[in-house]
Amino acid sequence: MSRLSRRAFVASALCSTALSALPSLSAAVTDQAGAQPFHHDQVVARARALAQQAYSPRAEVPQDWLKLSYDQYKAHRFRVKDSIWAKSDHSYNVDLFLPGLYFRHAVQINTVTEGMARPFGFDMSLFDRGEIAPPLSTSGALGYSGLRLRTALDVPNKKSEFCVFQGASYFRAIGIGQSYGLSARGLALKTGDPMGEEFPDFIEFWLEAPAPGQRSMVVHALMDSPSVTGAYRFTITPGATTLMDVEARLFARADLDHTGLAPLTSMFLFDRTNRDRFDDFRPNVHDSDGLLIRNGTAETLWRPLANPTHLQVSSFVDENPRGFGLMQRSRRLDTFEDLEANYHRRPSLWVEPRGDWGKGAVTLVEIPADKEIYDNVVAYWRPHAPLPAGAELPLAYRLSWGGDPDLELARVIDTAAGARIFGEPGRLMTVDFEAHPLLEGDPDDIEVHLSSPHVETSPGVLQRNPSTGGLRLAFSFAPNAENHVELRLQLRRAGAPASEVWLYRWTA
Numbered sequence: 251m252s253r254l255s256r257r258a259f260v261a262s263a264l265c266s267t268a269l270s271a272l273p274s275l276s277a278a279v280t281d282q283a284g285a286q287p288f289h290h291d292q293v294v295a296r297a298r299a300l301a302q303q304a305y306s307p308r309a310e311v312p313q314d315w316l317k318l319s320y321d322q323y324k325a326h327r328f329r330v331k332d333s334i335w336a337k338s339d340h341s342y343n344v345d346l347f348l349p350g351l352y353f354r355h356a357v358q359i360n361t362v363t364e365g366m367a368r369p370f371g372f373d374m375s376l377f378d379r380g381e382i383a384p385p386l387s388t389s390g391a392l393g394y395s396g397l398r399l400r401t402a403l404d405v406p407n408k409k410s411e412f413c414v415f416q417g418a419s420y421f422r423a424i425g426i427g428q429s430y431g432l433s434a435r436g437l438a439l440k441t442g443d444p445m446g447e448e449f450p451d452f453i454e455f456w457l458e459a460p461a462p463g464q465r466s467m468v469v470h471a472l473m474d475s476p477s478v479t480g481a482y483r484f485t486i487t488p489g490a491t492t493l494m495d496v497e498a499r500l501f502a503r504a505d506l507d508h509t510g511l512a513p514l515t516s517m518f519l520f521d522r523t524n525r526d527r528f529d530d531f532r533p534n535v536h537d538s539d540g541l542l543i544r545n546g547t548a549e550t551l552w553r554p555l556a557n558p559t560h561l562q563v564s565s566f567v568d569e570n571p572r573g574f575g576l577m578q579r580s581r582r583l584d585t586f587e588d589l590e591a592n593y594h595r596r597p598s599l600w601v602e603p604r605g606d607w608g609k610g611a612v613t614l615v616e617i618p619a620d621k622e623i624y625d626n627v628v629a630y631w632r633p634h635a636p637l638p639a640g641a642e643l644p645l646a647y648r649l650s651w652g653g654d655p656d657l658e659l660a661r662v663i664d665t666a667a668g669a670r671i672f673g674e675p676g677r678l679m680t681v682d683f684e685a686h687p688l689l690e691g692d693p694d695d696i697e698v699h700l701s702s703p704h705v706e707t708s709p710g711v712l713q714r715n716p717s718t719g720g721l722r723l724a725f726s727f728a729p730n731a732e733n734h735v736e737l738r739l740q741l742r743r744a745g746a747p748a749s750e751v752w753l754y755r756w757t758a
Contacts, residue, residue, distance in 0.1 A: 288367035293481040300479040301501035308355045309391035315350035323351040325380030339462040343409050345398040356393025358454040412488045418449040423492045425652035431537040431596030436473050438510030438630050442615045450475035477504040491652030498645040506637040510630030512601045512647050516576045518555040519622045522666035532587050535622050537596045538576040546570040550657050550750040554665045565611040574612045575600035597651045604646035609634040660686035660749040676728035685719035688748040697742040704735045733758045
């Protein structure tokens with residue numbers, strides 16, 4: 251099995267472990283006869299009504315399902331030829347996932363055709379059972395744990411997968427030619443807090459049947475947790491960059507003083523800043539290599555990711571952000587030398603708020619990790635004002651799964667660090683900027699703005715890098731007794747920004 255599949259399961263295990271101590275909402279998924287009129291306003295009304303009630307636990311699937319090994323779980327394979335709408339002219343097919351192992355609860359799946367919703371009842375016969383798969387209970391809180399979308403992409407006469415919803419409120423997608431990497435979530439609560447994180451669940455989905463040739467797919471979701479409920483509408487359009495327009499309305503059951511809106515979850519193990527900590531044949535291992543922010547004043551910030559030895563949280567205070575995301579800028583196979591994981595094909599994920607989000611902070615949580623199976627990086631928008639119990643919060647944003655957004659300035663494409671070999675003890679840093687029209691010509695015509703509130707830095711040497719065609723700045727600093735050092739760098743031409751702002755935190 252691939253490392254990616256195992257990591258997705260481990261990530262789900264972590265959130266499911268946290269959820270197992272929490273109450274859940276509904277009983278077993280059952281096959282209900284008949285159809286009912288459907289509109290998204292009904293999902294909103296259900297979320298609002300749920301928030302006015304005490305949180306009620308959902309039943310777990312039977313114990314023999316939870317005791318499956320990873321390989322036994324994977325031995326139950328959904329038959330793609332029997333997916334939802336496979337025998338129709340709809341432009342999308344939908345695969346389903348079993349519960350069990352780390353997926354402790356089932357979710358209700360509904361299809362919506364011509365405005366009428368029908369429950370898609372649980373059917374174990376849709377799954378082929380491999381030799382190592384044991385017989386399982388056929389009664390109890392059974393159902394599906396999630397879904398996968400397929401449509402015609404770049405392979406003629408084939409519907410290819412590109413999007414998955416499974417586990418808590420997690421979902422992930424790819425652009426054409428990419429491999430699954432980082433995930434998004436409906437909502438993050440108390441991420442990094444000492445008392446532990448709360449993981450809201452998508453507990454029910456409604457899938458709008460697309461017309462023949464329709465390029466977008468609409469998915470509705472109902473979310474529930476002890477502290478909050480929510481109604482979500484996803485309009486999903488696959489392509490070289492897969493777009494998701496997200497509309498949500500949140501209803502607070504309790505006071506929400508640490509809420510993460512549009513949260514992203516990724517993995518960063520090592521690169522050339524911390525390569526010495528890992529005995530590994532590969533030079534880099536990560537799904538994402540940096541946090542990109544376009545703040546409310548139109549300043550573009552780049553923060554390389556870290557795998558710290560202690561939990562660290564960074565807050566980039568802002569008002570009405572224009573966008574933020576976790577990027578994978580390394581796009582060459584030889585950067586990773588991994589023929590299985592294909593890290594160079596992992597998507598970047600960019601969040602564009604719709605409307606004003608007010609005051610708050612783009613928040614980056616970096617968690618120590620010793621293996622690539624752990625998602626150890628979380629980024630989200632944290633509103634400055636708490637959401638009191640009983641309050642409602644409308645929310646809209648676009649997610650772009652693909653490459654970097656074009657923000658006009660020269661991008662940072664690599665950061666490296668190491669001990670200063672000659673002279674006084676200290677640290678040597680190199681920052682590479684891509685080839686860009688704003689950086690053409692003599693490097694002496696480019697102004698270097700480098701600063702730190704903690705230490706003095708060397709003036710730095712800026713020169714053309716023949717392997718990239720861009721510019722590289724090399725500089726050094728002595729940490730002295732500091733246990734962390736913040737650094738800020740930008741290249742300018744004639745006083746105007748020529749590059750994004752590079753922000754870096756060195757830790758002892």
